[in-house]
Amino acid sequence: MNFFRKRSLLHEGRQWAVLDRVRSPYGILMVIQREERSIQRRRLLNDELIQNTYDPRLCKSLSTFTGALVGLARAYTARVKSALCLGVGAGMVPRQLAADGAAVDAVEINPHITRVAKEWFDFDPARMNLVHAEGRAFAEESLAEYDLIVLDVFLGGAAPLHFFTREAAEIFHGRLRPEGVLVVNTFGEFDPRQREMSASFHKTLRMVFGGASVGAHASGRGNVFHVAVRGRDLELLHSPDFSGEHPDIQFELQMMWEGRREFDSAKGEVLSDAMLGG
Incomplete structure (x- = not known):
């Protein structure tokens, strides 16, 4: 067939x-x-x-990474009035941030996926500013500043490297308001190569944002969530509350929150655009 x-x-x-x-x-x-x-x-x-x-009955995501990205954003950001979401997928993260009252720019390179999200996953583009564009280019060309940037981009089984270089981090740093927060979803603990990549990205963020302004969380199930804040130390501003997430993922979300990750400074290297090749 x-x-x-x-x-x-x-x-x-x-x-x-x-x-x-x-x-x-x-x-x-x-x-x-x-x-x-x-x-x-x-x-x-x-x-x-x-x-x-x-x-679809509860209208809630069963994917832990969705609750992790939103939960970390709420915990580390004083107040999310404006947000830039790079990567839309099924639309869960921009949808939740818009429901919180944020003005959301949602950038997705693939218009077909947002059509599917609207038809099957209750995604409502009218609740935000949906832009079909390449995410890094949008951020580089934009003049807007945000309280929050969420980076959740994947192609195949990996994230495009040009979102994780020092030059990309500098772009995101420049798009954040003072004390604004960057939250990033990565496949950071699935294998040794990805653990090395996680250490490199952490080192890259530390170079751009400063060592005390960067941290990471993980539940032990593979995904690592990197957090960086502009112009202040990374400190908890609001106690995390996962009670609004699907009951099936609340325990793992709590594990993610408690699973702070530390990286060996001797491992990894600062990522740069020069590594991308032609």
Whole structure:
């Protein structure tokens, strides 16, 4: 049977119903769904990489990284009046920030994924300023300043390196208001290569923002969340509260919060655009 006509998909050892398939310039998008423990799980895949898992009955994300990004932003930012989200995916993070009352610029390179997010994941572009553009270029060309920047960009199984160099960090630093916060999702603990990359990115952020202004959290499940603040030490401003997140992910979110990561200063190297090649 033609791949685009299949109505089910074997994914993570289980059968999922296929709700939608879309070809895009950045890979094949799929929306799949299954019932598990009385929870309806709807998942967005981009070339089999999970973009988000969603409970359409509760209208809440089942992906820990969503709650982690929003939770860290709330904990370390005095007040999020304005936010720049680089990478939209299923739209959960910009949606939550907009619901908090922030003016959100949401930048996504792939217009097909935002169409899918709107149709299947309750994403409402009218609640924010949605821009289809390359994220680093948008930030570099923008004149706006933000209380918060959320970086959550992936292509295939990795994040594009040009978002993680010293030059990129300087762009993001320049787009933040004084005491503004940058929160970044990475695949930082899945294997030795990615752990090395995490150490390098941490070192890069320390060079741009200053050592006392940078930190990281992780739950031990693979993702590492880097945080950097402009012009002050990284200090808790609000106690984290995950009670509004899906009950299935609240425990792991608490593990993420308690899982502060320290990096050996002897490991890693400052990343630069010169490493990108042609």
